Amino acid sequence: MNLWSLVLDFKKAPLELRAKAIRKEKNFAKQIANGADELVFLSTCNRVEFYAFSDATASQSLDRWKEICGLSDEEMKSFQILENEKVLDHLFRVAASMESMVVGETQIVGQVKKAYEEAAEEKTIGPIFHRCFQRAFKVAKRVRSQTEVGRLAISLPSIGVKLAEKVLGNLSEKTIGVIGLGEMGRLSAEYFGSVQPEKILLYNRTQAVAEKLAADLKIENVNAAAVTEISEILDTADVIVLAVDTLILKKKESELLESRRSPIFVLDLSVPPSVEKFSFQNVFFYSIDDLQKIAQENTQLREQEVKKAEAIIHSEVTQCYGSLHHASVSKTLEHLSQKAEQLTKAELSQLKARLKHLSAEDWAEIEKSALRLSHKVLQDPIAELRSQLDSSEESENIITFFRNLFRL
Amino acid sequence: MSQLSFEFLALTFVAYLIATFLFTAYLRNLSWSFAKLARWFLAFGLLLHLGELFTLLHASGHYFPTNSQTSLLTVTALISAICFFLSFRKSRLILIVILLPMISAALVALYFISDASAATALPSPWLWTHILSILLGEALFCLAAASSIIYLVVESRLKHRQVSKFFARVPALPDIDKFLNELLSVGFALLSLGMLLGFFFAREYWSPGWILDPKVLFCLLTWLVFAFILIFRIVSKSFRGRRSSQATVLGFVLIVFLTWGVDFFFHSQHQNFRIENKNP
Numbered sequence: 001m002n003l004w005s006l007v008l009d010f011k012k013a014p015l016e017l018r019a020k021a022i023r024k025e026k027n028f029a030k031q032i033a034n035g036a037d038e039l040v041f042l043s044t045c046n047r048v049e050f051y052a053f054s055d056a057t058a059s060q061s062l063d064r065w066k067e068i069c070g071l072s073d074e075e076m077k078s079f080q081i082l083e084n085e086k087v088l089d090h091l092f093r094v095a096a097s098m099e100s101m102v103v104g105e106t107q108i109v110g111q112v113k114k115a116y117e118e119a120a121e122e123k124t125i126g127p128i129f130h131r132c133f134q135r136a137f138k139v140a141k142r143v144r145s146q147t148e149v150g151r152l153a154i155s156l157p158s159i160g161v162k163l164a165e166k167v168l169g170n171l172s173e174k175t176i177g178v179i180g181l182g183e184m185g186r187l188s189a190e191y192f193g194s195v196q197p198e199k200i201l202l203y204n205r206t207q208a209v210a211e212k213l214a215a216d217l218k219i220e221n222v223n224a225a226a227v228t229e230i231s232e233i234l235d236t237a238d239v240i241v242l243a244v245d246t247l248i249l250k251k252k253e254s255e256l257l258e259s260r261r262s263p264i265f266v267l268d269l270s271v272p273p274s275v276e277k278f279s280f281q282n283v284f285f286y287s288i289d290d291l292q293k294i295a296q297e298n299t300q301l302r303e304q305e306v307k308k309a310e311a312i313i314h315s316e317v318t319q320c321y322g323s324l325h326h327a328s329v330s331k332t333l334e335h336l337s338q339k340a341e342q343l344t345k346a347e348l349s350q351l352k353a354r355l356k357h358l359s360a361e362d363w364a365e366i367e368k369s370a371l372r373l374s375h376k377v378l379q380d381p382i383a384e385l386r387s388q389l390d391s392s393e394e395s396e397n398i399i400t401f402f403r404n405l406f407r408l
Numbered sequence: 409m410s411q412l413s414f415e416f417l418a419l420t421f422v423a424y425l426i427a428t429f430l431f432t433a434y435l436r437n438l439s440w441s442f443a444k445l446a447r448w449f450l451a452f453g454l455l456l457h458l459g460e461l462f463t464l465l466h467a468s469g470h471y472f473p474t475n476s477q478t479s480l481l482t483v484t485a486l487i488s489a490i491c492f493f494l495s496f497r498k499s500r501l502i503l504i505v506i507l508l509p510m511i512s513a514a515l516v517a518l519y520f521i522s523d524a525s526a527a528t529a530l531p532s533p534w535l536w537t538h539i540l541s542i543l544l545g546e547a548l549f550c551l552a553a554a555s556s557i558i559y560l561v562v563e564s565r566l567k568h569r570q571v572s573k574f575f576a577r578v579p580a581l582p583d584i585d586k587f588l589n590e591l592l593s594v595g596f597a598l599l600s601l602g603m604l605l606g607f608f609f610a611r612e613y614w615s616p617g618w619i620l621d622p623k624v625l626f627c628l629l630t631w632l633v634f635a636f637i638l639i640f641r642i643v644s645k646s647f648r649g650r651r652s653s654q655a656t657v658l659g660f661v662l663i664v665f666l667t668w669g670v671d672f673f674f675h676s677q678h679q680n681f682r683i684e685n686k687n688p
């Protein structure tokens with residue numbers, strides 16, 4: 001049995017590829033990791049991941065993924081295959097929001113929990129993943145309570161998200177408007193999308209660009225819509241991100257913002273600035289220079305916090321993998337007992353057909369005796385396996401050898 | 409009649425100041441060990457504080473804070489105890505950094521308060537409830553005022569883009585406002601209960617015309633201010649946040665004046681809980 005994971009996330013794959021690699025069909029996960037003993041499928045705004053405990057190798061499932069979604073060889077380079085301890089390390093980092101676009105965002109734990117619960121409902125989860133995911137939630141809690149890593153953003157769009165949260169609180173009930181969908185605008189839309197706001201409104205001079213991005217974001221469960229007029233954003237958005245190369249918010253447009261009573265967060269990521277200087281009571285305005293200053297300050301502090309978080313994750317991975325290993329041994333032995341029982345029963349049913357003259361009592365005795373014999377035959381190999389596993393460092397190889405020996 | 413122990417008071421003062429310093433150190437460099445150590449000093453200070461309070465109350469023969477000295481000692485002990493519980497929540501540590509110096513300053517003032525007169529025996533446990541409700545309400549309004557100050561500072565700094573690394577530990581503005589609302593609501597309920605019970609006893613035991621007593625009038629004024637704050641918060645969204653924070657600070661100034669200033673400038677029947685007309 002192998003513990004492996006297939007990962008496609010925002011670090012290596014652009015939004016278009018992530019959107020292309022998802023199918024909404026219910027049995028999509030089963031199609032890819034067919035025959036896996038245990039399987040969890042995690043799909044969020046920034047990642048598509050499979051976690052499996054299976055006889056089949058990860059590359060076999062990856063080939064099926066490529067085939068089902070019609071992906072090219074070039075696109076397949078963005079996928080990562082993780083095995084054994086690395087799977088746990090990655091899962092714990094994901095749950096602790098260390099791998100999120102906006103590090104420290106709290107939605108990810110809920111999303112991992114949802115994936116875990118769905119897998120439990122589908123009955124594709126067993127003792128191994130119950131243990132792994134429960135531990136992942138514990139790690140997420142520890143990292144959140146014992147380190148400050150989640151509070152110190154260093155990438156510019158994530159600092160923008162954190163600042164908007166400072167001003168407006170939880171963004172899940174807020175509307176975000178992004179004006180200009182060049183590289184920075186698209187990136188900002190993705191970052192703000194990753195905290196699951198109520199709505200993201202997208203505006204671009206070329207309408208098709210906004211529509212395409214909205215469609216891609218929708219696939220990742222972000223409520224996005226393209227708009228045709230900037231005023232739609234100025235009228236309704238709580239956060240306005242500007243990433244254009246012209247002056248968009250002149251005095252007249254800015255006065256529109258002042259007329260609104262609730263606080264508004266304006267983030268100008270344009271160089272040169274696309275906003276005329278203004279100061280209104282309910283408008284919090286930040287430019288790219290402000291974000292850069294914060295990034296510089298956070299970088300130093302973040303390093304020490306990341307080290308703390310990584311130490312927590314490392315120790316948890318070591319512990320969990322150790323206990324997982326024991327679970328895997330128990331599972332192997334369970335399979336062996338099942339196999340022995342099945343073979344004995346098959347043999348007995350053939351014998352029963354030949355010895356029809358025996359009474360029911362005699363036959364019951366023979367059955368009991370045969371099952372006892374099969375258990376006794378296995379007793380010594382099992383005891384020897386356990387003692388070898390306790391004393392040897394190559395336990396993984398020994399289990400593999402044992403499985404091959406009995407063709408489990 | 410027992411006097412305040414200078415040594416006890418000084419030790420409590422020092423413990424609170426060290427705790428403040430350590431909490432500030434945590435906020436500056438994020439080392440959680442500072443916060444843990446600070447919590448120990450806070451707990452030590454709180455124990456001394458409670459020890460001093462119980463010694464005074466025991467010596468008076470009545471376990472009720474019935475003069476300015478024991479009242480102030482009780483309110484500050486309540487705030488200190490709330491601070492201790494808040495110290496387990498990272499996002500509330502900034503509040504403690506404001507409240508502990510306030511408590512320390514109150515302890516210094518306490519030493520100079522001469523009103524340590526003997527307490528009158530309380531006629532009913534309901535009068536005890538009156539005192540406790542008012543004191544707990546005052547403690548919560550003090551917390552509300554500290555939250556308001558934080559809100560105003562954070563909002564101003566965010567508005568003027570003076571965001572430093574310190575801001576990583578400051579809660580979001582709506583979170584501060586929500587906490588403020590909770591404090592105001594509970595504080596107002598306690599103040600109302602305390603006032604109703606107080607009016608009942610004043611009608612029973614004070615001389616006629618008690619309603620015009622300066623303490624009663626200022627109490628009504630304070631109650632009205634907080635009632636308006638809470639009503640406006642419900643009615644007008646724009647009143648939440650900055651405006652209600654400013655109003656809360658004003659309300660707290662009134663509370664301070666009501667508790668200690670009124671007795672200083674006016675003559676009130678409330679002083680020493682003088683009970684007239686009827687024997688308890």
